[in-house]
Amino acid sequence: MNTTTAAETPHPVPRPLWRRLIGFNLLTAVLLGVGGYYLGWWIGHLIGFQGSFHYQTKSDENDVSLLLGYFFGVAGFLIGLGFANYPASRLLGRPASLREKEQEGIGRYFGLCTDHKVVGIQYLAGIGVFFFVGGLNAMLIRTELLHDTPTVVGPNQYLSLVGMHGSMMMGMMTSGILGPFANYFVPIMIGARRMAFPRIEALTFWLLMAAGFILVSTIFFGGFPTGWTGYEPLNDQAVMGMDSYIMFFALVGVSMTLLGLNMMATIMTMRAPDLPWSRLPIFVWSVFATSILMVLAAPMLIATLLMSALDRTIDTSFFIAGGGGSSYLFQNLFWFFGHPEVYILALPGFGVVLELITVFARKPLWGYRLAISGMLGVTLLSFFVWQHHLFVSGINADLRPFYILSTEIISVPTGFIFLCVMGTLWKGRISFTVPMLFCLAWTFNFLIGGLTGVFLSDAPVNTDLHGSFFVMAHFHYTIMGGLIFAFFAAVYYWVPKMLGLRFNEKLAKWHFWLMFIAFNSTFLPLFALGMEGMPRRVISYAPRLHTLNVWVSISAFVLGFSMLIFLFNVVYSLIFKREPAEANPWRSKSIEWQVPTPVPVENFPGDQLPSFDFEPYDYGVPQLPGGGTQPAPAGA
Amino acid sequence: MSEPNHARRFTAIWIVASLIAVPLVIWVMGPELPPGKGSVQAAEHVTDNTVLVAAATPVFLMVVVYLLYAVICFRQPKGAALEGPAVRGNVRIQTWWIGVTSAAVLALAGFGSVELLANYGSGSGSGPSPLTVPSGPRLPVQVIAQQWAFTYRWPTYGGVETPHIVLPANTTIELNVTSLDVIHSFWAIQLGVKADANPGVNNVAFVKPTKRQSFEVRCAELCGIWHGNMFDTGHVVTPAAFVIWIHEQQRRFASVTKVLPPYSKTYLPEPTRRGG
Numbered sequence: 069m070n071t072t073t074a075a076e077t078p079h080p081v082p083r084p085l086w087r088r089l090i091g092f093n094l095l096t097a098v099l100l101g102v103g104g105y106y107l108g109w110w111i112g113h114l115i116g117f118q119g120s121f122h123y124q125t126k127s128d129e130n131d132v133s134l135l136l137g138y139f140f141g142v143a144g145f146l147i148g149l150g151f152a153n154y155p156a157s158r159l160l161g162r163p164a165s166l167r168e169k170e171q172e173g174i175g176r177y178f179g180l181c182t183d184h185k186v187v188g189i190q191y192l193a194g195i196g197v198f199f200f201v202g203g204l205n206a207m208l209i210r211t212e213l214l215h216d217t218p219t220v221v222g223p224n225q226y227l228s229l230v231g232m233h234g235s236m237m238m239g240m241m242t243s244g245i246l247g248p249f250a251n252y253f254v255p256i257m258i259g260a261r262r263m264a265f266p267r268i269e270a271l272t273f274w275l276l277m278a279a280g281f282i283l284v285s286t287i288f289f290g291g292f293p294t295g296w297t298g299y300e301p302l303n304d305q306a307v308m309g310m311d312s313y314i315m316f317f318a319l320v321g322v323s324m325t326l327l328g329l330n331m332m333a334t335i336m337t338m339r340a341p342d343l344p345w346s347r348l349p350i351f352v353w354s355v356f357a358t359s360i361l362m363v364l365a366a367p368m369l370i371a372t373l374l375m376s377a378l379d380r381t382i383d384t385s386f387f388i389a390g391g392g393g394s395s396y397l398f399q400n401l402f403w404f405f406g407h408p409e410v411y412i413l414a415l416p417g418f419g420v421v422l423e424l425i426t427v428f429a430r431k432p433l434w435g436y437r438l439a440i441s442g443m444l445g446v447t448l449l450s451f452f453v454w455q456h457h458l459f460v461s462g463i464n465a466d467l468r469p470f471y472i473l474s475t476e477i478i479s480v481p482t483g484f485i486f487l488c489v490m491g492t493l494w495k496g497r498i499s500f501t502v503p504m505l506f507c508l509a510w511t512f513n514f515l516i517g518g519l520t521g522v523f524l525s526d527a528p529v530n531t532d533l534h535g536s537f538f539v540m541a542h543f544h545y546t547i548m549g550g551l552i553f554a555f556f557a558a559v560y561y562w563v564p565k566m567l568g569l570r571f572n573e574k575l576a577k578w579h580f581w582l583m584f585i586a587f588n589s590t591f592l593p594l595f596a597l598g599m600e601g602m603p604r605r606v607i608s609y610a611p612r613l614h615t616l617n618v619w620v621s622i623s624a625f626v627l628g629f630s631m632l633i634f635l636f637n638v639v640y641s642l643i644f645k646r647e648p649a650e651a652n653p654w655r656s657k658s659i660e661w662q663v664p665t666p667v668p669v670e671n672f673p674g675d676q677l678p679s680f681d682f683e684p685y686d687y688g689v690p691q692l693p694g695g696g697t698q699p700a701p702a703g704a
Numbered sequence: 705m706s707e708p709n710h711a712r713r714f715t716a717i718w719i720v721a722s723l724i725a726v727p728l729v730i731w732v733m734g735p736e737l738p739p740g741k742g743s744v745q746a747a748e749h750v751t752d753n754t755v756l757v758a759a760a761t762p763v764f765l766m767v768v769v770y771l772l773y774a775v776i777c778f779r780q781p782k783g784a785a786l787e788g789p790a791v792r793g794n795v796r797i798q799t800w801w802i803g804v805t806s807a808a809v810l811a812l813a814g815f816g817s818v819e820l821l822a823n824y825g826s827g828s829g830s831g832p833s834p835l836t837v838p839s840g841p842r843l844p845v846q847v848i849a850q851q852w853a854f855t856y857r858w859p860t861y862g863g864v865e866t867p868h869i870v871l872p873a874n875t876t877i878e879l880n881v882t883s884l885d886v887i888h889s890f891w892a893i894q895l896g897v898k899a900d901a902n903p904g905v906n907n908v909a910f911v912k913p914t915k916r917q918s919f920e921v922r923c924a925e926l927c928g929i930w931h932g933n934m935f936d937t938g939h940v941v942t943p944a945a946f947v948i949w950i951h952e953q954q955r956r957f958a959s960v961t962k963v964l965p966p967y968s969k970t971y972l973p974e975p976t977r978r979g980g
Contacts, residue, residue, distance in 0.1 A: 293926070301887070395902050429788055434794075462902065479809055484802075487801050494710075498775065498780055530828070532738065534889075604926070607931075
């Protein structure tokens with residue numbers, strides 16, 4: 069293992085290109101990744117030829133090989149990036165490798181970098197790519213559904229598209245806001261110069277990228293027919309492409325757990341000395357609540373997928389009824405993770421919206437403590453509702469009144485967030501900037517998402533709606549209408565700080581209005597489709613539903629087009645018409661807007677941290693002659 | 705200050721809008737709501753849907769009217785950089801909000817639970833031994849799901865297995881749903897019935913069709929590549945016509961019925977590749 073000492077790193081003379089390609093970088097990582105993959109594949113086949121397993125009779129199917137291939141591939145990829153350098157040199161008693169320390173230049177975005185700001189931008193780009201792939205899948209799904217019988221793609225490809233779209237969005241986008249924005253801004257907001265575990269921070273990103281790649285690679289192995297839920301025993305029956313799903317989601321689970329741990333540790337231990345919990349920005353609180361969910365829920369997913377992998381490879385019977393297992397077990401375990409998971413997606417959106425409306429309504433956050441209790445309430449309750457996903461399954465049917473109650477109670481803390489949004493807008497001075505438009509749209513979308521959730525939580529009505537397009541519309545309203553709208557609010561609000569650019573305002577407004585109208589035009593009719601009897605994930609549907617489906621597909625294409633406007637705006641504002649951003653274009657009083665653009669490596673210039681001895685969101689508070697602010701009125 | 709009383713104005717708009725919308729929802733939209741009145745259970749679902757839409761409408765209107773009101777009345781004047789009032793909360797409003805939302809949620813949860821239990825699971829799969837069972841005679845029908853079709857077994861008619869489903873009107877049906885391979889879900893759309901089919905599990909749902917009609921059967925749980933094509937049309941006929949139909953089936957499938965495994969609540973296929 070090569071370790072570079074501190075003395076070697078800063079090279080005054082630029083080295084030739086061929087020399088710079090050798091070392092721990094993305095190229096080495098890809099090479100070692102491919103090498104590791106073939107090593108695992110080879111070992112898997114050695115095991116297969118011993119004849120102790122049955123799979124080799126299916127000549128082209130070897131789940132052991134593929135899973136080992138992925139495993140060694142990911143290990144090689146991470147070693148190539150240099151993740152083993154630090155532990156290895158410490159184990160060997162050598163000084164810590166400084167290979168991954170912050171450096172200048174564009175190269176740091178393509179390798180292991182422990183600067184939380186670099187990781188934030190890496191996340192933004194990486195997740196953006198996979199979000200785009202997931203969106204393209206959705207376009208293909210809607211193209212197929214233009215007709216009520218299989219036409220464009222076959223049923224196998226269709227289900228693979230559905231599964232990839234779902235897994236991509238539910239897996240990669242778990243870090244949609246935490247990845248880019250929490251990594252970038254939480255340390256600044258709490259007055260820290262770095263995250264608690266910078267190497268783990270970088271690891272979460274590169275694990276996620278490896279996971280995304282593995283999910284896409286499923287198309288080479290026949291795809292997978294189960295959708296993002298991966299239900300057994302269909303999972304056990306599926307071809308090798310299923311292993312891609314298992315490995316993908318397990319890696320996402322590891323990434324999520326580590327990300328959550330890192331965020332929790334950072335927020336708990338690295339706050340500025342004069343920043344108590346009671347004055348943390350609300351976005352930091354939402355990140356904290358999300359992290360709790362990630363740390364407690366994601367390991368359940370990893371364990372469940374391990375059982376699936378064992379069922380598929382060495383023929384255990386966790387989920388096989390004929391072998392003594394239970395198909396219910398997978399559903400229970402999966403949703404014990406899966407329901408907190410949807411709040412992992414929703415909660416950061418709460419934080420972004422509450423954080424941003426204060427700036428654009430020019431008012432302090434109304435009901436700060438209520439908002440925190442709302443988020444923590446959702447966090448706690450989300451672990452007690454999972455069996456509403458099994459309302460018609462027949463397991464624990466007598467417990468349904470409890471799950472009706474627990475599920476409906478979760479709308480109480482969610483309602484807190486709405487009250488805080490409404491209270492903050494009250495008598496504010498609202499300016500309709502693009503981020504604010506996205507926040508207001510979030511309020512509308514999440515309202516519909518929340519209210520339709522009440523229908524689904526009501527077990528009698530749920531009988532008709534379960535597994536139908538109604539469910540699909542509901543969670544697209546909470547996740548796309550919630551998370552993605554909040555994500556774009558955050559992009560338009562914070563990216564000018566991160567990249568030092570100014571988005572074209574006109575294109576941004578076009579993006580917003582087109583996206584908002586097309587989103588509602590796409591997903592509102594889906595409620596009707598579900599109620600009228602269209603099950604989820606079907607390639608054929610009743611001919612009487614054809615007209616509405618064509619309407620939905622066309623709206624979905626417009627929605628996809630609105631994303632292209634955004635993409636064009638990014639390229640245009642980043643490359644063609646680069647206008648440097650002002651340091652604080654929104655006149656925000658939050659600390660992250662007070663640091664210079666670009667943000668220095670150590671976040672705060674000089675040795676001294678700025679003072680955090682003020683209430684957050686001091687809008688509308690008259691400045692006192694002494695430079696301080698009026699003591700905030702007590703309450704809430 | 706000449707500022708109007710925003711709170712009073714907003715409340716008035718909201719109440720007027722709700723007073724217009726809620727009756728429309730109950731009396732105009734309500735009767736048209738799915739799944740229709742094909743069975744006692746489906747008719748109950750229409751009622752439940754109406755109650756939920758009627759309850760959700762004022763909440764929806766409150767937030768939407770509020771957003772519109774705020775967007776119109778609380779704007780930043782063009783070119784200005786004014787600040788809003790530094791109000792950080794209001795304990796009374798918050799307490800009321802918590803109280804009212806909790807009460808509404810408890811009421812809805814109570815309503816849902818009562819409807820569920822009073823209607824014998826309200827057409828949903830309620831496990832092998834449901835908590836509430838309708839009294840009186842019932843016609844047991846076994847729904848056997850497999851990739852990618854439903855078949856039906858009639859234990860009171862010699863265990864005959866039919867490829868389609870025909871039900872007698874005004875009779876309580878006991879559906880016993882099970883699967884031979886992966887998880888499916890039996891959805892009789894117009895009857896308001898849905899029950900998952902799990903291998904090795906008997907999932908019971910009760911339904912009482914009320915009129916002669918056709919109904920759509922679809923699989924509602926992803927079960928493999930032809931999941932979307934796992935559908936069929938069922939019929940509800942008069943009890944006399946049903947008896948004629950089932951006897952016809954018994955005759956037609958007599959040779960098959962002899963070689964079928966004996967009727968059982970579940971049929972667990974041997975796992976193909978499992979070790980000990």
